[in-house]
Amino acid sequence: MAFQISVLNGPNLNLIGSREPDFYGRESYDEVNRKIKVKALELGIEVRIFQSNHEGELIDAIHDARNWADAIIINPGALSHYSYAVRDALTAVRLPAIEVHISNVHAREEFRRVSIISPVVIGQIVGLGTNGYLLAMQAIQQVVDASHR
Numbered sequence: 564m565a566f567q568i569s570v571l572n573g574p575n576l577n578l579i580g581s582r583e584p585d586f587y588g589r590e591s592y593d594e595v596n597r598k599i600k601v602k603a604l605e606l607g608i609e610v611r612i613f614q615s616n617h618e619g620e621l622i623d624a625i626h627d628a629r630n631w632a633d634a635i636i637i638n639p640g641a642l643s644h645y646s647y648a649v650r651d652a653l654t655a656v657r658l659p660a661i662e663v664h665i666s667n668v669h670a671r672e673e674f675r676r677v678s679i680i681s682p683v684v685i686g687q688i689v690g691l692g693t694n695g696y697l698l699a700m701q702a703i704q705q706v707v708d709a710s711h712r
């Protein structure tokens with residue numbers, strides 16, 4: 564069976580393309596998702612992509628991943644900086660996860676430098692634009708494969 568990844572995006576990520584393009588680029592959310600799906604096909608990965616502006620919906624999606632996914636890729640948006648509930652959900656499902664940030668959060672406002680999610684994920688991909696999602700798919704597949712050897 565194909566490796567299965569749940570790609571989750573938090574608040575305001577549906578607006579990329581028009582939202583602060585200096586930070587998030589000009590590709591629309593749909594264009595980015597198409598790119599993710601093409602790469603997934605290439606890597607033999609089954610991917611399901613979800614975005615919500617609501618913390619609870621994101622938490623439900625993390626719980627749901629437990630029923631089918633091998634791994635999670637998550638860009639929690641601003642929730643990264645303060646949502647203990649998202650962090651607890653990731654810990655609870657015990658799926659390997661990678662945190663992605665499109666922008667370089669370390670080169671922006673002070674509050675973005677801290678992610679309370681990062682201690683419970685395998686790693687972070689930060690500041691590499693939307694390619695971060697593609698790199699994360701490749702990385703997490705390799706990490707999980709290596710752990711099965």
Ligand code: DQA
Binds near residue numbers: 638640641642663667
């Ligand atoms: C973001 C960075 C966050 O600080 C911000 O709140 C976002 C997007 C990123 O992808 O760079 O919404 O997660």
